[in-house]
Amino acid sequence: MNVGVVVFPGSNCDRDMFHVLSDVFHMTPQYCWHDKPLPENLDAVVLPGGFSYGDRLRAGVIAAHSPIIQDVKKIAEKGIPILGVCNGFQILVESGLLPGVLLKNDSLNFMCEWTNLTVENNKTPFTNKFELNEKIPIPIANGDGRYFVDDETLKQLERKNQIVFKYDQVVNGSSNQIAGVCNEDGNVVGMMPHPERAAEPEINPHDNKPSSLIFESLLQKIGANN
């Protein structure tokens, strides 16, 4: 199970994601540097969090124009599972792979805290092992994490089942408390909270099993594909 972990200058959750994919879930991750072509044998791609290009101009916008994103777009069309976490989500949004924008939190501050998500769509490659409305204790850590879409788009997202995760209460002022969305095909998922920070019991003060299901869902999906 080959998973590409895309690394941009300024990515800083790449090593955490790599550790969880390899040491906890026994997949075979490989780092993919932003200016090299994406390897061809990948079963899935993860865009980890961080501050690509120091969040200059706007979070994720410079990375969204790197060569590797062209490759990510190509494999996205083929239906290969792609997950963007935090800055990875911002990059997916900026590159047009996912709808909406991520704005400054309504507190105007960086926020690092544990939140609870509810699963709104359990058909994606990263949520297929969840029950609908299942709760996930998981931390956020971002300054620009307020997901925003206009009312029209929001209706569309709801109709097409593109809302994947919601916060169970108001956290940062995001539209409809959205924490994660997917594309129309459901194979590209972006989320602000960090599943890689919640999947091991040692570092999760609540319950690590729900976050683990995000990775186990991927294992199930890739297993079914192969």
Place this chain on the structure above:
Amino acid sequence: MSLEPHELEELKLKIGRDPTSTELQIVAAEWSEHCSYKSSKKHLKILPMDGPLVINEKGYDSGVLDVGDGYVVTAHIESHNHPSAVEPYGGAATGVGGVIRDILSAGTRPIALLDGLRFGDIEKDQHAKWLFKNAVKGVADYGNCLGIPTIGGEVEFDECYANYAMVDVAAIGFGKKENLIKNHAKKGDLVVLMGGATGRDGIGGSQFASDSLESENRSAVQIPDPFIEKLIIEAILEARNEKLIHAMKDLGGGGLSCAVSETADALDIGIEMDVDNVHTRESDMHSDEIMVSESQERMLIITDSVKLVKFQDICNKFRIECSVIGHVTFDSKMHVKKDGKTIANISTDIVANATLLDLPSKKPKYLENIEEKKSFPVLSDYSEIMLKLLASPNIASKIWVYGQYDHEVGIRTVVKPGYDASVLRLDNGKFLSIKIDGNPKQCYINPREGAIGCFEEACRNVVCTGAKPIGMLDHLQFGNPKDPEIFWTFLESLKGLTDFAKDFEIPCIGGKVSLYNETPKGSIKPTPVIGVIGLIDKKPLRIQKINSGDCLIMIGNTKDELGGSEYSEYIHKFIGGKCPAVDFSESKKNMNAVLELVENELIKSAHDCSKGGLAVAVSELCMTNLVGCTVPLDDVPGDNLASDEILFSESHSRYLVTFEKKNIQNLEELLKKHNVSFKTIGEFGGESIQFTTDSKPVIDLSVDKAQKTWLNSLKEMVMHA
């Protein structure tokens, strides 16, 4: 910004001629208090620096501890007080950047930050509020961008810091012992400057930091760029893995002057360099400016011509500039050229080793009667005072601060901020616990006992997680050392720390002295900040939720030590009284007892008693677990104390441990075996925090109300005028 007349004479005598203008700039930077430690160095030697786990290598800017299985932990502490007082955002941010590069210099990856922040009275002083808000943002933006978690620290407010800011940052690194950079160089090796371009920021910064803050010298404040720092970290670690680095030093105070002369002096080599080869931000920079600029995010690397090619490839990959600025010679001289002409040529030994001073000291007059006891009016109900304390800026929850710091990145943070000390997991299955503590209120009343108290408090905090203290960082921050009374307080604190370190066999693995911390109204209070690093071999105390029916034991004696307490100073506006003093043998017994309780998994949590005393410590347990508790004051270990002394005295060596009732017998047996003073003082339950005497409540506070006040107070203070 130059040498004092007698220093200039000394320099002339040493080199046998008039110095060139560049030499003057280089020496002035390097002989500044900030770089040379000329006032303190003689005395610092008394601290014990060696221990079984300490690894000493020449030229390290951080302390190195062997944590077993082929791994090392590095640690360092720095402050950025002067710059933060002028420009809090940039000053605090570059303070983070500087200490991280010290960790990187040893060849280890920075894995955690802690920050100690001190400002004036934010309840009254708008400027203090502005400084506080922006310093927090500076630390947050820099650390968060790098992906290095800020896992703990402390925030304190005191009028003595009005119009000033104390920003201390400690950094922790981790790596394989075999990857440590063993600083060495041979003749012909190349000297490389990598990282951000040298600009006109931070010119004369080290001299600026070595003087009282009189004017707002903004050009002396450096400009932060965490993105470049992140690239430097990754590039250096990649180069380290490929063994491309012979020696390395970060550029901090004194810029190139300091890095080049100190590296050459430490390695017993000479360095010849050409300022024309330094990549600069502006084209018309004077060579003297290039030599003393303190532009951030720069590293000095020594390598050879073969490895250089690979090193440049790595820099290209990360798009970081690097310039070969010179080479290693064997004449022990720092030789600087421009346009092929020599502009400085001077022995590194002379540059790097300023003549050390032996400044006079004298016990300050103010200390004569300061510890005289003062009794405060006895009240029948302290509930209102209690609530006022919980809302006070020094005691209120600091969640508004650490909630802005990414404290999870790196996925090592096992115990998160908000408890006694944070805990990190290491790759060898062990755990590291770290805490920094200061207490200027107590240090002002008794510089010796106050400093020991900071040290013991930091130890208590790591002990509460189950960690044994293995190393200490000291950051000694005082006013103008030329004032004999101030210098006396420095020496007293230092002697106290030394006594404790020796008695407890905790080596000092690194530190920093920051002097000339003066505000328009005079010197700051003595502000030593002590960091303690603890190691847990097996597993840390996994803090469990306290439930109704669980019990509370207090270990350690409460004494009539209200001096420097929040109760005296915040409630009664009184500075003075008896300063808490650590009894070494009691302290040691209590520490060992708590460590064994954790190891035997007999307790749910351990919490130390410090700011606000027993009353606040018990409340914190209730508020974080949303459960009530009743504590009869007559049960609290201690002799002949008034109610307010039992409630609010900040005596040291005290711990609150919580446990399931069924463990009570095992617990009491173990504590008796350790021969410590202890008592079961309460049971959890109900919805209020209660303290009683003769079964009558002297404090009765709803947990819910207390918790809301405590959690929101600081945020409200910052957000609303």
